[in-house]
Amino acid sequence: MFDKYIVCEEGFRTLDDGRTGGVVEVRMPYYRGLALSMVEAVDLVVDGRPVPAARTTFTVHGNTYRFDQLPRTTDDRWEMGERAQLAFETDEPLAAGEHDVAVAVRLRISYMPVPGGGRDAKRLTLAAQEI
Amino acid sequence: MTDTAPGLPRLGTTLFSLSLEQRKPGRDFASLVAEVAARDLGPGLEMVAFQSLRGWPRLDDAAVREVRGVIESSGLTPSCLAINNDLGLYPGRLLTDDESYEYVAVQVRGAAALGFPVARVGVETSPAILERLLPLAEELGVAVGVEIHAPLTIEAPPVAALKEFFVRLDTPWLGFIPDMSSSMRAIPEAVDDAHRAAGISPELTAMTKQLWAEPGPTVAKFPELERRAAQAGASPAQVGNLKMLFTMHGKMEPERWADFFPHVVHVHGKFYGIVDGPDGLTDPSIDWPRVARVLVEQRYTGFISSEYEAHAYSDRYDAFDQVRAQHDMLKGLLEAEASVVVAR
Numbered sequence: 380m381f382d383k384y385i386v387c388e389e390g391f392r393t394l395d396d397g398r399t400g401g402v403v404e405v406r407m408p409y410y411r412g413l414a415l416s417m418v419e420a421v422d423l424v425v426d427g428r429p430v431p432a433a434r435t436t437f438t439v440h441g442n443t444y445r446f447d448q449l450p451r452t453t454d455d456r457w458e459m460g461e462r463a464q465l466a467f468e469t470d471e472p473l474a475a476g477e478h479d480v481a482v483a484v485r486l487r488i489s490y491m492p493v494p495g496g497g498r499d500a501k502r503l504t505l506a507a508q509e510i
Numbered sequence: 511m512t513d514t515a516p517g518l519p520r521l522g523t524t525l526f527s528l529s530l531e532q533r534k535p536g537r538d539f540a541s542l543v544a545e546v547a548a549r550d551l552g553p554g555l556e557m558v559a560f561q562s563l564r565g566w567p568r569l570d571d572a573a574v575r576e577v578r579g580v581i582e583s584s585g586l587t588p589s590c591l592a593i594n595n596d597l598g599l600y601p602g603r604l605l606t607d608d609e610s611y612e613y614v615a616v617q618v619r620g621a622a623a624l625g626f627p628v629a630r631v632g633v634e635t636s637p638a639i640l641e642r643l644l645p646l647a648e649e650l651g652v653a654v655g656v657e658i659h660a661p662l663t664i665e666a667p668p669v670a671a672l673k674e675f676f677v678r679l680d681t682p683w684l685g686f687i688p689d690m691s692s693s694m695r696a697i698p699e700a701v702d703d704a705h706r707a708a709g710i711s712p713e714l715t716a717m718t719k720q721l722w723a724e725p726g727p728t729v730a731k732f733p734e735l736e737r738r739a740a741q742a743g744a745s746p747a748q749v750g751n752l753k754m755l756f757t758m759h760g761k762m763e764p765e766r767w768a769d770f771f772p773h774v775v776h777v778h779g780k781f782y783g784i785v786d787g788p789d790g791l792t793d794p795s796i797d798w799p800r801v802a803r804v805l806v807e808q809r810y811t812g813f814i815s816s817e818y819e820a821h822a823y824s825d826r827y828d829a830f831d832q833v834r835a836q837h838d839m840l841k842g843l844l845e846a847e848a849s850v851v852v853a854r
Contacts, residue, residue, distance in 0.1 A: 380704065380822050384533065410529050410822075411561040416599055450601045459561050460533040489598030489634060498747075 381408040385499035386482050387462055393473055393505065400434075400468040401425075401505065403480050408497030409488070412458035415439070415449045419485040419496075423467055426479050430467045438464040477502050512550055512837045518844045519777065519805050520813050521837050522554020522589045525562050527818035527829050532562070539563075540580045547584040551833050554589035554813035555581060556630075556776075559617060567593075567620045574623050581625065589813040590655070590687070590776045591626040593617035595635045610635070611642050614654075618643060622650035628776045630655050630687050633668045637675040640684055647683040654684055655775040660691035660760035661728060664769050676773040686770045689778035689817070690796050692760035693767065697722060698782030698795045701755060703824035710748050714739065718752045728756050764800040771808040782820040783827060784835035791839035802843040806851050814840065 390404035405421065407413065421437060423430045432446040439457050443466075457463055465482070480503050486495035512521050523546050531537060539562055546552065559566045565573065581588055595614050597604045605613060614635060621629040629652050640654060647654050662669050676685055697719045705715045717738055721731055735756065739749045782795050792798075805814070816833045 380530070380825060383707075406533075410526065411558050411594070412564075412566075413560075414596065414599060416601065417596065419601070453599055456560075458564055459529075487598045487601070489596060489604065 381406070381410070382497035382499050384408075385484060385497060386480055386501040386503070388501065388503065390462065390464075391478070391480070391503040391505055394466060394468070398468055399470070399472045400466065401473050402464050402466045403482070403503065404462040405465050405482055405484070406462060407457050407459055407486075408484050408499075409486060409495065410459060412456045412461070413486060413488070415444065415452040415455050415457060417487045418449055418457060419487050420446070420483070421465055422483040422485075423465060424479075424481040424500075425467065425469070425473075430469070434468040436466045438466065473505055475505050477504050512841055513553065514841055514844050515848060517809075517811060518848055519810050520554055520589075521552070521779075521840060522556060522587070522813045522815045523551040523833050524556035524558070524590075524592070524778070524815040524817050526556075526558050526592070527816060527821075527833055529561070529829075530821045530825055531829060539577070543580050543584045543586065545830070547586050549830055549834060551816070551830070551837060552584075552586040554815055555584070555586035556588075556590040556592065556813075556815040558592040559620065560594055561592075567617045569620060569623070577624055588624065588626045589815060590628040590630050591617075591621040591624065592630040592657075593621065595631055595639075597634050607636075607638060607642075611639050614639065615643060615646055618646055618650065618652055618654060622652045626652065628653045628655050628687075630657050630776065632657055632659070633662060633672070637671060640675070641679070644679070644681060644683060648681070653682060653775040655687035656685075657687040657689050657778065658692055658770070659689040659778075659780075660694070661757045663692050663760055663762040664766045665762075673769070673773075680773075682775075685773040685775035687776045687778055688767050688770055688774060690780040690801060691758060691778075691819075693762040693764045693797075693801070694759045694795050695761075695797050696795045697755060697759055698820060698823070700782055700820035700823040700827070703826060704822070705751060708748060708751050710744065710751060711742070714742050714744060714748075714752070715755075717742070718755050722756060722759065722761075728761065732756065759795075764797055764804060767801065767804045768808060771810070774808070774810060774812070776812055777805065777810070777814045778817045779814040779836065779840070780817045780819055781832075781836055782818070782823075784832060784839055786835075790842075791835050793836070793839070798839060798843055799847075802840065802847045803850075806844060806847040816840075 387404035481500035483498040488495040
């Protein structure tokens with residue numbers, strides 16, 4: 380039931396630090412918060428092209444992490460319902476208009492018989508940039 | 511409050527029932543607890559610490575005061591705090607016994623600080639860890655309960671080991687938390703919604719339900735389920751959903767809950783939907799008259815936390831209304847059963 384809430388309809392935007400790419404906001408597909416060390420992957424596909432994890436960062440309540448830092452991060456948590464910011468770099472600037480965004484989250488939950496996580500895909504609209 | 515007669519199990523709600531409600535914009539902890547009270551869904555209040563309490567288990571004094579204040583002003587009674595033993599915290603290995611003890615102990619202390627008389631763990635918290643927790647539980651006055659949830663039943667080896675362990679220690683500070691997911695009579699209808707959303711054909715869902723309903727232990731049916739699902743062309747993700755149908759719904763006879771007594775510290779009134787039938791309110795997937803009989807016969811006077819879980823499958827139903835309906839049904843059943851037991 381949580382899968383359809385993973386990709387947030389709002390908050391899709393371009394990076395504002397001069398790099399090319401964007402930010403998509405994502406929610407935890409689980410009934411409770413988990414330490415970031417238990418977030419094994421947040422795979423992103425934009426317009427059919429997978430974005431390598433090395434070109435993404437993950438931000439919860441203002442704290443930004445590279446994905447290779449998450450396995451060691453046991454003292455910060457992605458809370459249930461919290462919108463995390465998945466920032467990603469692209470070679471070309473993102474055009475204004477519609478983009479297909481697919482996100483697959485893998486969670487390591489020790490007592491579950493099947494791998495935890497979920498996936499969601501939505502068509503999001505990127506507003507034209509104000510200059 | 512929907513108070514049951516003295517000497518009977520008491521009703522209550524776990525905020526887990528309202529998982530989808532908690533995600534709505536503008537919904538905060540205080541307003542949720544207040545609404546549970548306003549809708550008369552107490553007197554017991556349970557919550558999942560890692561769901562409802564931001565920053566858990568490191569709450570500072572101000573946060574503890576705030577949570578306690580919210581509960582006190584609601585008039586609800588803290589019944590149980592669900593805590594977690596995340597054995598998979600680090601990649602590539604499980605927590606050691608020392609780490610696991612510390613991970614749980616800090617949360618038991620937190621439960622005490624918030625005024626909860628019971629802390630819930632799962633079977634991944636072994637008897638060895640529980641034995642180490644006992645002095646702390648006793649000192650704090652917080653009972654540590656191990657939830658028995660589907661696919662576990664009384665026959666499962668870890669449950670049998672716990673039974674032996676609780677009998678040996680015979681302390682009020684350690685015990686079981688029966689969850690009705692282990693003793694179901696039918697697969698809830700809401701599962702159909704989830705399967706439809708996952709692209710699983712109605713035929714495949716019907717086949718899986720039929721296999722579930724056949725006699726024999728569910729675990730023995732996994733190979734057959736995989737074979738038939740593969741034959742029908744199910745994807746790995748879909749096969750995962752079908753397996754969850756087996757693991758989330760246990761088929762133990764409700765009477766077997768009697769074997770868990772007297773070492774029961776709390777009860778999870780797990781359910782997936784109450785319907786208004788020709789004979790009044792009824793639960794198609796859990797046989798509550800039989801459950802109520804066991805609880806009354808065992809003279810259980812603790813809380814039954816209404817735990818509505820169909821939100822995991824469908825958002826078609828209102829969780830508040832569902833808990834209301836379960837409370838009305840349970841109050842009637844418990845009081846009717848009490849008069850039968852007394853008359854005997």
